[in-house]
Amino acid sequence: MRIQASGAIASTPIDTLTEDELKFLDDVAVTDGAPEISGGLMAIATGEDTAHEAQTASSIWRLFDGEALIGFGIRALQGDRHAAEFLIAPDHRGQGLGERLLTTILDEEPEAWCWSHGDHPAAKHLAQKHGLGRDRVLYQMRTDSGLSLDALPETQTPDGVEIRSFAPGDEDGWLSVNNAAFDWHPEQGGQTRADIDAVVTAADFDPETFVIAARDGEVIGFHQTKITDTDDEGRLGEVYVVGVDPRIHAKGVGKALTVEGMRRMVAAGAETIELYVESDNAPALGLYERLGFHVAVAHVAYAPTSAEVTGTDSASTTTNEKE
Structure with a gap:
């Protein structure tokens, strides 16, 4: 050897x-x-x-x-x-x-x-x-195959909130919400305007795949979706990142963003949708289970001895960090 x-x-x-x-x-x-x-x-x-x-x-x-x-x-x-x-x-x-x-x-x-x-x-x-200490458990959740629009609820927008596609001028609001929602996250948090610009200016960026929640003209949440064509499952959709500003109080924004993104992915041909979420994120887990997701794989992070093993507080966020 x-x-x-x-x-x-x-x-x-x-x-x-x-x-x-x-x-x-x-x-x-x-x-x-x-x-x-x-x-x-x-x-x-x-x-x-x-x-x-x-x-x-x-x-x-x-x-x-x-x-x-x-x-x-x-x-x-x-x-x-x-x-x-x-x-x-x-x-x-x-x-x-x-x-x-x-x-x-x-x-x-x-x-x-x-x-x-x-x-x-x-x-x-x-x-x-x-x-090495067991620190994080990240659930990979999936819907059953053959997902249809009829199987999904309609998007219910909270009062005073607009759910729409990304538009030029949303970049700073997106950045602010992302860094507030993911201030605990080692990869998703701490992004810069250059990181946002790199996504927006990419040749394959489609504003319809990026759902914005706004109130009084200010971005308060977002849902970045992804679709991949696979050999064995057809079109696979991903709830890639959902972030809601923890500084605002608008019940139902996360659900509205998630449902709207799912509906757009299914309308674009996705037959199955997956996402990643922290195992201790009880509110999100309940929502995703009600939307038809089940745990497919548990991904476990083991921390070095020097790290403080505390888990995470991710109640308002979902991120697919396995990309």
């Missing part, structure tokens, strides 16, 4: 994944029921994320048995935290290889937060062995 490293750990750019290696990761995901490497880290590993710091400040490890790839790990900076994810081929588990790979990752960055996609008992055991 040998480990091959690239990126910051080796003072080189990362060696991006090949087609055969992507197939290896896909095969493991099929066996485990969920991808073990999340979208943001995959974008770095494939070279899709071309930011200089992503390619030179991240590290990747490949574990080989002879010439066969049997394990993969990645560590990257996300927001103000280092995130780490890794996997071992199913037919090579139970041999201490996960322990070896995790030790290697933590030797390079002891402050890394490690994710387990699926809340695996083996991951819990490894985390405890390394003194």
Whole structure:
């Protein structure tokens, strides 16, 4: 067995994944029921994320048995935290290889937060062995397939609130609401106007996919939706980010934003919709269950020993940070 490293750990750019290696990761995901490497880290590993710091400040490890790839790990900076994810081929588990790979990752960055996609008992055991604390549980929720407009409620707008598409001039309000709603969040919080402008000026930005809640001309909430064409599920919709300004008092804004976004995605051909939400967000969980969502996968973040393990307070927000 040998480990091959690239990126910051080796003072080189990362060696991006090949087609055969992507197939290896896909095969493991099929066996485990969920991808073990999340979208943001995959974008770095494939070279899709071309930011200089992503390619030179991240590290990747490949574990080989002879010439066969049997394990993969990645560590990257996300927001103000280092995130780490890794996997071992199913037919090579139970041999201490996960322990070896995790030790290697933590030797390079002891402050890394490690994710387990699926809340695996083996991951819990490894985390405890390394003194990592169970900090966050992020639920991936989905509707049943074959979703139709008839199955969804109509959008009910609270008195004095306007639900509409994004329009030029909403950028500063969007930024203010986002940073107020997600001040606790390591990735979604602390955004800048440049971050908002990058979304709005992207070639594929469609104002109809971004729902705004406004009162007296001021943005008080938003819902950013996404649609992806998949090979096995057709069009998949995502409640990507919902944020409501915690400084305002307007009951029903979050529900109106969520329902309106869902209706737009279904009208655009989405047959299934998914979202990610904190497991301790009881109000949001109740709303999503009433709208037909169920928990499909639990994603668990294990915190380094230096971190204060407190969970989150996310009662007014939903974010899909697995992208």
